Amino acid sequence: MTEQTIALVTGANKGIGYEIAAGLGALGWSVGVGARDQERREGAVAKLRAAGVDAFAVPLDVTDDASVAEAARLIEERAGRLDVLVNNAGTTGNAPQMPTAVDVSTVRAAVETNVIGVIRVTNAMLPLVRRSSSPRIVNMSSSVGSLTLQTTPGVEVGPISVAYSPSKTFLNAVTVQYAKELADTDILINAGCPGYCATDLNGFRGVRTPAQGAAIAIRLASLPDGGPTGRFFDDEGEVPW
Template structure:
Protein backbone atom coordinates (compact mmCIF):
# COMPACT_ATOMS: atom_id res chain seq x y z
CA UNK A 1 0.00 0.00 0.00
CA UNK A 2 1.08 3.53 -0.66
CA UNK A 3 2.17 5.99 2.00
CA UNK A 4 -1.08 7.89 1.49
CA UNK A 5 -3.37 5.06 2.43
CA UNK A 6 -6.81 6.27 3.50
CA UNK A 7 -8.83 4.40 6.11
CA UNK A 8 -12.23 4.83 7.69
CA UNK A 9 -13.00 3.39 11.11
CA UNK A 10 -16.60 3.42 12.32
CA UNK A 11 -17.28 3.91 16.01
CA UNK A 12 -13.81 5.39 16.35
CA UNK A 13 -14.30 8.08 18.97
CA UNK A 14 -13.45 5.79 21.91
CA UNK A 15 -12.46 2.29 23.00
CA UNK A 16 -11.27 -0.26 20.46
CA UNK A 17 -12.31 1.92 17.52
CA UNK A 18 -10.17 4.79 18.71
CA UNK A 19 -7.18 2.50 19.18
CA UNK A 20 -7.68 1.09 15.68
CA UNK A 21 -7.65 4.62 14.30
CA UNK A 22 -4.54 5.43 16.34
CA UNK A 23 -2.79 2.27 15.18
CA UNK A 24 -3.54 2.88 11.51
CA UNK A 25 -2.56 6.52 11.87
CA UNK A 26 0.76 5.49 13.40
CA UNK A 27 1.50 3.74 10.10
CA UNK A 28 1.35 7.12 8.41
CA UNK A 29 -2.15 6.65 7.07
CA UNK A 30 -4.90 9.23 6.78
CA UNK A 31 -7.71 8.09 9.05
CA UNK A 32 -11.35 9.03 9.04
CA UNK A 33 -12.83 8.93 12.53
CA UNK A 34 -16.42 7.82 12.09
CA UNK A 35 -18.74 8.57 15.02
CA UNK A 36 -22.22 9.86 15.82
CA UNK A 37 -21.39 12.06 18.79
CA UNK A 38 -19.96 15.36 17.56
CA UNK A 39 -18.12 16.33 20.74
CA UNK A 40 -16.52 12.92 21.22
CA UNK A 41 -15.63 12.74 17.54
CA UNK A 42 -13.97 16.16 17.58
CA UNK A 43 -12.08 15.33 20.78
CA UNK A 44 -10.83 12.06 19.30
CA UNK A 45 -9.66 13.80 16.13
CA UNK A 46 -7.89 16.48 18.17
CA UNK A 47 -6.15 13.84 20.29
CA UNK A 48 -5.03 11.90 17.22
CA UNK A 49 -3.76 15.04 15.52
CA UNK A 50 -1.84 15.98 18.67
CA UNK A 51 -0.09 12.63 18.30
CA UNK A 52 0.92 13.53 14.75
CA UNK A 53 -1.77 11.52 12.99
CA UNK A 54 -3.51 12.79 9.87
CA UNK A 55 -7.07 12.34 11.14
CA UNK A 56 -10.38 13.84 10.06
CA UNK A 57 -13.84 13.56 11.55
CA UNK A 58 -16.64 11.75 9.75
CA UNK A 59 -20.15 12.28 11.14
CA UNK A 60 -21.57 8.78 10.88
CA UNK A 61 -24.60 6.97 12.22
CA UNK A 62 -24.48 3.48 10.72
CA UNK A 63 -28.22 3.05 11.20
CA UNK A 64 -29.10 6.07 9.04
CA UNK A 65 -29.03 6.01 5.22
CA UNK A 66 -28.53 9.76 4.81
CA UNK A 67 -25.73 9.85 7.38
CA UNK A 68 -23.87 7.01 5.68
CA UNK A 69 -24.29 8.59 2.24
CA UNK A 70 -22.91 11.85 3.63
CA UNK A 71 -19.96 10.01 5.14
CA UNK A 72 -19.14 8.48 1.77
CA UNK A 73 -19.14 11.91 0.14
CA UNK A 74 -16.88 13.28 2.86
CA UNK A 75 -14.39 10.42 2.52
CA UNK A 76 -14.33 10.93 -1.24
CA UNK A 77 -13.49 14.60 -0.71
CA UNK A 78 -10.46 13.57 1.37
CA UNK A 79 -8.76 11.49 -1.29
CA UNK A 80 -11.09 10.28 -3.98
CA UNK A 81 -10.90 6.70 -2.77
CA UNK A 82 -10.85 4.49 0.32
CA UNK A 83 -8.19 1.86 0.96
CA UNK A 84 -9.39 0.34 4.22
CA UNK A 85 -12.79 0.18 5.88
CA UNK A 86 -13.00 -1.05 9.45
CA UNK A 87 -16.58 -1.74 10.49
CA UNK A 88 -16.15 -1.38 14.22
CA UNK A 89 -19.32 0.39 15.40
CA UNK A 90 -21.48 -1.95 17.41
CA UNK A 91 -23.83 -2.41 20.33
CA UNK A 92 -24.38 -5.16 22.87
CA UNK A 93 -28.05 -4.30 23.25
CA UNK A 94 -30.07 -4.08 26.42
CA UNK A 95 -30.09 -6.81 29.05
CA UNK A 96 -31.42 -9.35 29.82
CA UNK A 97 -31.03 -11.39 26.65
CA UNK A 98 -32.30 -14.81 27.68
CA UNK A 99 -34.02 -16.11 24.54
CA UNK A 100 -37.24 -17.05 26.34
CA UNK A 101 -37.75 -13.58 27.76
CA UNK A 102 -35.85 -11.17 25.52
CA UNK A 103 -37.69 -8.17 24.15
CA UNK A 104 -37.67 -8.50 20.38
CA UNK A 105 -36.81 -4.81 20.10
CA UNK A 106 -33.47 -5.63 21.73
CA UNK A 107 -32.75 -8.23 19.06
CA UNK A 108 -33.83 -5.85 16.33
CA UNK A 109 -31.58 -3.04 17.62
CA UNK A 110 -28.53 -5.32 17.79
CA UNK A 111 -29.04 -6.55 14.25
CA UNK A 112 -29.72 -3.04 12.95
CA UNK A 113 -26.36 -1.77 14.17
CA UNK A 114 -24.14 -4.85 14.11
CA UNK A 115 -25.29 -6.31 10.80
CA UNK A 116 -27.46 -3.99 8.73
CA UNK A 117 -25.24 -1.05 9.68
CA UNK A 118 -22.21 -2.93 8.39
CA UNK A 119 -23.98 -3.74 5.12
CA UNK A 120 -25.15 -0.13 4.76
CA UNK A 121 -21.68 1.34 5.32
CA UNK A 122 -19.84 -1.28 3.25
CA UNK A 123 -22.08 -0.84 0.23
CA UNK A 124 -21.83 2.94 0.44
CA UNK A 125 -18.03 2.76 0.56
CA UNK A 126 -17.56 0.05 -2.07
CA UNK A 127 -17.29 2.47 -5.02
CA UNK A 128 -14.42 4.21 -3.20
CA UNK A 129 -12.81 0.92 -2.18
CA UNK A 130 -12.86 -0.26 -5.79
CA UNK A 131 -10.59 2.68 -6.66
CA UNK A 132 -7.89 1.39 -4.30
CA UNK A 133 -5.00 -0.81 -5.42
CA UNK A 134 -5.23 -2.95 -2.27
CA UNK A 135 -8.67 -2.53 -0.69
CA UNK A 136 -9.37 -4.16 2.66
CA UNK A 137 -12.54 -4.50 4.74
CA UNK A 138 -12.38 -5.56 8.38
CA UNK A 139 -15.57 -6.48 10.21
CA UNK A 140 -15.10 -6.44 13.97
CA UNK A 141 -16.84 -9.54 15.27
CA UNK A 142 -16.52 -11.65 18.42
CA UNK A 143 -15.81 -15.22 19.43
CA UNK A 144 -19.33 -15.29 20.90
CA UNK A 145 -20.55 -15.28 17.31
CA UNK A 146 -18.86 -18.61 16.61
CA UNK A 147 -21.47 -21.38 16.49
CA UNK A 148 -18.66 -23.93 16.79
CA UNK A 149 -17.41 -22.43 20.05
CA UNK A 150 -20.89 -21.73 21.40
CA UNK A 151 -22.08 -25.30 20.83
CA UNK A 152 -18.96 -27.13 22.06
CA UNK A 153 -19.54 -29.38 25.10
CA UNK A 154 -19.06 -27.37 28.27
CA UNK A 155 -18.68 -24.15 26.29
CA UNK A 156 -18.52 -20.95 28.32
CA UNK A 157 -18.21 -18.43 25.51
CA UNK A 158 -19.91 -15.41 26.95
CA UNK A 159 -23.33 -15.25 28.62
CA UNK A 160 -26.50 -16.63 27.07
CA UNK A 161 -27.51 -14.02 24.54
CA UNK A 162 -30.39 -13.88 22.10
CA UNK A 163 -29.34 -10.53 20.61
CA UNK A 164 -25.63 -9.68 20.70
CA UNK A 165 -24.10 -13.11 20.09
CA UNK A 166 -26.45 -14.04 17.23
CA UNK A 167 -25.89 -10.63 15.67
CA UNK A 168 -22.19 -11.44 15.47
CA UNK A 169 -22.99 -14.86 14.01
CA UNK A 170 -25.08 -13.04 11.41
CA UNK A 171 -22.21 -10.63 10.76
CA UNK A 172 -19.82 -13.54 10.24
CA UNK A 173 -22.22 -15.10 7.74
CA UNK A 174 -22.56 -11.82 5.87
CA UNK A 175 -18.76 -11.50 5.76
CA UNK A 176 -18.54 -14.87 4.01
CA UNK A 177 -21.17 -13.84 1.46
CA UNK A 178 -19.30 -10.62 0.66
CA UNK A 179 -16.10 -12.61 0.17
CA UNK A 180 -17.89 -14.96 -2.21
CA UNK A 181 -19.26 -12.10 -4.30
CA UNK A 182 -15.99 -10.14 -4.28
CA UNK A 183 -13.60 -13.07 -4.80
CA UNK A 184 -12.75 -11.98 -8.35
CA UNK A 185 -11.80 -8.49 -7.16
CA UNK A 186 -8.83 -7.13 -5.21
CA UNK A 187 -11.00 -6.59 -2.12
CA UNK A 188 -10.16 -8.75 0.89
CA UNK A 189 -12.82 -8.89 3.59
CA UNK A 190 -12.42 -10.68 6.91
CA UNK A 191 -13.89 -10.78 10.39
CA UNK A 192 -11.75 -10.13 13.45
CA UNK A 193 -12.28 -10.83 17.15
CA UNK A 194 -10.65 -8.31 19.52
CA UNK A 195 -11.09 -10.49 22.60
CA UNK A 196 -12.78 -9.49 25.84
CA UNK A 197 -11.62 -5.90 26.16
CA UNK A 198 -12.42 -3.43 28.92
CA UNK A 199 -14.76 -0.93 27.25
CA UNK A 200 -17.96 0.85 28.15
CA UNK A 201 -19.90 -1.80 26.19
CA UNK A 202 -19.22 -4.29 29.00
CA UNK A 203 -18.88 -1.89 31.90
CA UNK A 204 -15.09 -2.14 31.62
CA UNK A 205 -15.15 -5.74 32.87
CA UNK A 206 -12.94 -7.02 30.07
CA UNK A 207 -9.48 -8.45 30.68
CA UNK A 208 -7.78 -6.96 27.62
CA UNK A 209 -7.03 -3.33 26.80
CA UNK A 210 -8.63 -1.59 23.82
CA UNK A 211 -5.16 -1.30 22.32
CA UNK A 212 -4.75 -5.07 22.51
CA UNK A 213 -8.18 -5.48 20.97
CA UNK A 214 -7.22 -3.24 18.06
CA UNK A 215 -4.30 -5.46 17.06
CA UNK A 216 -6.36 -7.92 15.00
CA UNK A 217 -7.90 -5.07 13.00
CA UNK A 218 -4.46 -3.69 12.21
CA UNK A 219 -3.33 -7.10 11.06
CA UNK A 220 -6.32 -7.63 8.77
CA UNK A 221 -6.15 -4.05 7.45
CA UNK A 222 -2.57 -4.59 6.30
CA UNK A 223 -2.89 -8.02 4.71
CA UNK A 224 -0.76 -8.62 1.61
CA UNK A 225 -2.51 -8.87 -1.74
CA UNK A 226 -2.41 -12.67 -1.58
CA UNK A 227 -3.85 -12.70 1.95
CA UNK A 228 -6.99 -14.56 3.04
CA UNK A 229 -10.54 -13.41 2.50
CA UNK A 230 -13.83 -14.55 3.96
CA UNK A 231 -12.18 -15.81 7.14
CA UNK A 232 -12.42 -15.18 10.88
CA UNK A 233 -9.36 -14.41 13.01
CA UNK A 234 -8.22 -13.47 16.49
CA UNK A 235 -4.71 -12.87 17.80
CA UNK A 236 -4.06 -16.61 18.07
CA UNK A 237 -5.02 -17.37 14.47
CA UNK A 238 -8.11 -18.52 12.63
CA UNK A 239 -11.36 -18.92 14.57
CA UNK A 240 -13.90 -21.59 13.65
CA UNK A 241 -17.17 -20.18 12.38
Protein backbone atom coordinates in the same frame (compact mmCIF):
# COMPACT_ATOMS: atom_id res chain seq x y z
CA MET B 1 5.93 8.54 -4.61
CA THR B 2 3.66 6.10 -2.75
CA GLU B 3 0.15 7.34 -2.12
CA GLN B 4 -0.93 7.66 1.48
CA THR B 5 -3.34 4.92 2.56
CA ILE B 6 -6.83 6.22 3.36
CA ALA B 7 -8.83 4.40 6.04
CA LEU B 8 -12.20 4.79 7.69
CA VAL B 9 -13.00 3.33 11.11
CA THR B 10 -16.60 3.39 12.28
CA GLY B 11 -17.29 3.90 15.97
CA ALA B 12 -13.82 5.35 16.33
CA ASN B 13 -14.40 8.02 18.95
CA LYS B 14 -13.58 5.74 21.91
CA GLY B 15 -12.58 2.27 23.04
CA ILE B 16 -11.38 -0.28 20.51
CA GLY B 17 -12.36 1.90 17.56
CA TYR B 18 -10.21 4.76 18.78
CA GLU B 19 -7.25 2.42 19.26
CA ILE B 20 -7.73 1.01 15.78
CA ALA B 21 -7.62 4.55 14.40
CA ALA B 22 -4.51 5.28 16.46
CA GLY B 23 -2.81 2.10 15.29
CA LEU B 24 -3.56 2.69 11.63
CA GLY B 25 -2.44 6.28 12.00
CA ALA B 26 0.85 5.08 13.47
CA LEU B 27 1.44 3.32 10.15
CA GLY B 28 1.38 6.73 8.49
CA TRP B 29 -2.15 6.33 7.16
CA SER B 30 -4.79 9.04 6.94
CA VAL B 31 -7.66 7.88 9.14
CA GLY B 32 -11.29 8.94 9.11
CA VAL B 33 -12.80 8.89 12.59
CA GLY B 34 -16.39 7.80 12.02
CA ALA B 35 -18.75 8.51 14.92
CA ARG B 36 -22.21 9.88 15.69
CA ASP B 37 -21.40 12.02 18.72
CA GLN B 38 -19.93 15.32 17.52
CA GLU B 39 -18.17 16.23 20.75
CA ARG B 40 -16.54 12.84 21.19
CA ARG B 41 -15.69 12.64 17.49
CA GLU B 42 -13.96 16.01 17.46
CA GLY B 43 -12.22 15.21 20.73
CA ALA B 44 -10.88 11.94 19.33
CA VAL B 45 -9.64 13.66 16.18
CA ALA B 46 -7.88 16.33 18.22
CA LYS B 47 -6.24 13.72 20.44
CA LEU B 48 -5.10 11.67 17.46
CA ARG B 49 -3.70 14.71 15.70
CA ALA B 50 -1.83 15.71 18.85
CA ALA B 51 -0.23 12.26 18.72
CA GLY B 52 0.87 12.84 15.14
CA VAL B 53 -1.92 10.96 13.35
CA ASP B 54 -3.35 12.36 10.13
CA ALA B 55 -6.92 12.02 11.40
CA PHE B 56 -10.09 13.61 10.05
CA ALA B 57 -13.65 13.65 11.31
CA VAL B 58 -16.41 11.72 9.56
CA PRO B 59 -19.89 12.33 10.99
CA LEU B 60 -21.43 8.88 10.73
CA ASP B 61 -24.45 7.07 12.11
CA VAL B 62 -24.35 3.54 10.68
CA THR B 63 -28.10 3.14 11.22
CA ASP B 64 -28.98 6.13 9.02
CA ASP B 65 -28.96 5.99 5.22
CA ALA B 66 -28.49 9.73 4.74
CA SER B 67 -25.64 9.91 7.25
CA VAL B 68 -23.79 7.04 5.59
CA ALA B 69 -24.30 8.52 2.12
CA GLU B 70 -22.94 11.86 3.32
CA ALA B 71 -19.91 10.12 4.87
CA ALA B 72 -19.16 8.48 1.53
CA ARG B 73 -19.49 11.85 -0.20
CA LEU B 74 -17.07 13.42 2.31
CA ILE B 75 -14.43 10.75 1.68
CA GLU B 76 -14.96 10.98 -2.07
CA GLU B 77 -14.37 14.72 -1.88
CA ARG B 78 -11.35 14.40 0.39
CA ALA B 79 -9.50 11.48 -1.16
CA GLY B 80 -11.39 10.10 -4.14
CA ARG B 81 -10.98 6.56 -2.87
CA LEU B 82 -10.94 4.44 0.28
CA ASP B 83 -8.24 1.84 0.84
CA VAL B 84 -9.39 0.37 4.13
CA LEU B 85 -12.79 0.16 5.80
CA VAL B 86 -13.00 -1.08 9.38
CA ASN B 87 -16.59 -1.77 10.41
CA ASN B 88 -16.14 -1.43 14.15
CA ALA B 89 -19.29 0.34 15.36
CA GLY B 90 -21.42 -2.01 17.41
CA THR B 91 -23.74 -2.44 20.36
CA THR B 92 -24.31 -5.18 22.89
CA GLY B 93 -27.99 -4.24 23.27
CA ASN B 94 -30.04 -3.91 26.40
CA ALA B 95 -30.58 -6.53 29.10
CA PRO B 96 -32.14 -8.99 29.63
CA GLN B 97 -31.01 -11.13 26.71
CA MET B 98 -32.27 -14.50 27.87
CA PRO B 99 -34.32 -15.82 24.94
CA THR B 100 -37.49 -16.22 27.01
CA ALA B 101 -37.28 -12.77 28.57
CA VAL B 102 -35.94 -10.53 25.82
CA ASP B 103 -37.84 -7.61 24.34
CA VAL B 104 -37.73 -8.11 20.58
CA SER B 105 -36.74 -4.46 20.19
CA THR B 106 -33.41 -5.37 21.80
CA VAL B 107 -32.76 -7.99 19.12
CA ARG B 108 -33.83 -5.60 16.40
CA ALA B 109 -31.50 -2.84 17.65
CA ALA B 110 -28.50 -5.21 17.82
CA VAL B 111 -29.07 -6.43 14.30
CA GLU B 112 -29.67 -2.92 12.97
CA THR B 113 -26.27 -1.72 14.19
CA ASN B 114 -24.12 -4.86 14.13
CA VAL B 115 -25.34 -6.30 10.84
CA ILE B 116 -27.46 -3.96 8.75
CA GLY B 117 -25.20 -1.05 9.67
CA VAL B 118 -22.20 -2.97 8.35
CA ILE B 119 -24.01 -3.77 5.10
CA ARG B 120 -25.16 -0.17 4.75
CA VAL B 121 -21.68 1.30 5.27
CA THR B 122 -19.90 -1.32 3.19
CA ASN B 123 -22.18 -0.87 0.20
CA ALA B 124 -21.95 2.91 0.39
CA MET B 125 -18.15 2.81 0.56
CA LEU B 126 -17.62 0.00 -1.94
CA PRO B 127 -17.35 2.25 -5.02
CA LEU B 128 -14.52 4.10 -3.26
CA VAL B 129 -12.92 0.87 -2.03
CA ARG B 130 -12.90 -0.52 -5.58
CA ARG B 131 -10.61 2.36 -6.59
CA SER B 132 -7.90 1.22 -4.18
CA SER B 133 -4.89 -0.75 -5.35
CA SER B 134 -4.90 -2.80 -2.11
CA PRO B 135 -8.44 -2.68 -0.73
CA ARG B 136 -9.23 -4.17 2.66
CA ILE B 137 -12.45 -4.50 4.66
CA VAL B 138 -12.42 -5.60 8.30
CA ASN B 139 -15.60 -6.49 10.17
CA MET B 140 -15.16 -6.47 13.93
CA SER B 141 -16.93 -9.55 15.21
CA SER B 142 -16.59 -11.70 18.33
CA SER B 143 -15.90 -15.31 19.17
CA VAL B 144 -19.32 -15.36 20.86
CA GLY B 145 -20.71 -15.37 17.33
CA SER B 146 -18.96 -18.62 16.45
CA LEU B 147 -21.58 -21.37 16.17
CA THR B 148 -18.78 -23.94 16.32
CA LEU B 149 -17.57 -22.65 19.68
CA GLN B 150 -21.09 -22.07 20.98
CA THR B 151 -21.99 -25.71 20.33
CA THR B 152 -18.75 -27.34 21.48
CA PRO B 153 -19.27 -29.13 24.83
CA GLY B 154 -17.14 -27.72 27.61
CA VAL B 155 -16.32 -24.48 25.79
CA GLU B 156 -17.57 -21.35 27.52
CA VAL B 157 -18.21 -18.49 25.08
CA GLY B 158 -19.86 -15.72 27.06
CA PRO B 159 -23.28 -15.64 28.70
CA ILE B 160 -26.55 -16.66 27.07
CA SER B 161 -27.46 -13.85 24.71
CA VAL B 162 -30.22 -13.84 22.12
CA ALA B 163 -29.37 -10.40 20.71
CA TYR B 164 -25.65 -9.68 20.78
CA SER B 165 -24.18 -13.14 20.13
CA PRO B 166 -26.53 -14.04 17.25
CA SER B 167 -25.97 -10.60 15.71
CA LYS B 168 -22.27 -11.46 15.48
CA THR B 169 -23.12 -14.88 14.03
CA PHE B 170 -25.18 -13.02 11.43
CA LEU B 171 -22.27 -10.64 10.78
CA ASN B 172 -19.92 -13.58 10.28
CA ALA B 173 -22.28 -15.07 7.71
CA VAL B 174 -22.54 -11.72 5.95
CA THR B 175 -18.74 -11.48 5.81
CA VAL B 176 -18.59 -14.86 4.06
CA GLN B 177 -21.19 -13.78 1.50
CA TYR B 178 -19.27 -10.60 0.68
CA ALA B 179 -16.07 -12.61 0.28
CA LYS B 180 -17.84 -14.94 -2.15
CA GLU B 181 -19.21 -12.09 -4.24
CA LEU B 182 -15.90 -10.21 -4.23
CA ALA B 183 -13.73 -13.29 -4.84
CA ASP B 184 -12.73 -12.12 -8.32
CA THR B 185 -11.54 -8.73 -7.03
CA ASP B 186 -8.52 -7.60 -5.02
CA ILE B 187 -10.72 -6.79 -2.02
CA LEU B 188 -9.83 -8.81 1.07
CA ILE B 189 -12.68 -8.93 3.60
CA ASN B 190 -12.30 -10.70 6.93
CA ALA B 191 -13.82 -10.76 10.40
CA GLY B 192 -11.75 -10.09 13.50
CA CYS B 193 -12.32 -10.84 17.18
CA PRO B 194 -10.74 -8.35 19.62
CA GLY B 195 -11.24 -10.53 22.68
CA TYR B 196 -12.94 -9.51 25.91
CA CYS B 197 -11.76 -5.91 26.24
CA ALA B 198 -12.55 -3.42 28.98
CA THR B 199 -14.87 -0.91 27.30
CA ASP B 200 -18.06 0.88 28.17
CA LEU B 201 -20.01 -1.77 26.23
CA ASN B 202 -19.35 -4.24 29.05
CA GLY B 203 -19.01 -1.84 31.95
CA PHE B 204 -15.20 -2.10 31.67
CA ARG B 205 -15.28 -5.68 32.92
CA GLY B 206 -13.08 -7.00 30.12
CA VAL B 207 -9.65 -8.45 30.77
CA ARG B 208 -7.92 -6.99 27.71
CA THR B 209 -7.16 -3.37 26.90
CA PRO B 210 -8.76 -1.62 23.92
CA ALA B 211 -5.28 -1.36 22.39
CA GLN B 212 -4.89 -5.13 22.63
CA GLY B 213 -8.31 -5.55 21.06
CA ALA B 214 -7.38 -3.25 18.20
CA ALA B 215 -4.37 -5.34 17.18
CA ILE B 216 -6.33 -7.87 15.11
CA ALA B 217 -8.07 -5.13 13.12
CA ILE B 218 -4.76 -3.44 12.39
CA ARG B 219 -3.28 -6.73 11.22
CA LEU B 220 -6.22 -7.54 8.94
CA ALA B 221 -6.32 -3.97 7.60
CA SER B 222 -2.68 -4.22 6.56
CA LEU B 223 -2.70 -7.71 5.05
CA PRO B 224 -0.40 -8.12 2.04
CA ASP B 225 -1.87 -8.55 -1.43
CA GLY B 226 -3.00 -12.12 -1.93
CA GLY B 227 -3.74 -12.56 1.77
CA PRO B 228 -6.69 -14.46 3.22
CA THR B 229 -10.27 -13.40 2.61
CA GLY B 230 -13.61 -14.59 3.92
CA ARG B 231 -12.08 -15.82 7.18
CA PHE B 232 -12.29 -15.11 10.90
CA PHE B 233 -9.27 -14.36 13.07
CA ASP B 234 -8.20 -13.38 16.57
CA ASP B 235 -4.71 -12.82 17.97
CA GLU B 236 -4.14 -16.58 18.27
CA GLY B 237 -5.00 -17.35 14.67
CA GLU B 238 -8.09 -18.50 12.80
CA VAL B 239 -11.40 -18.75 14.65
CA PRO B 240 -13.94 -21.35 13.47
CA TRP B 241 -17.17 -19.95 12.10
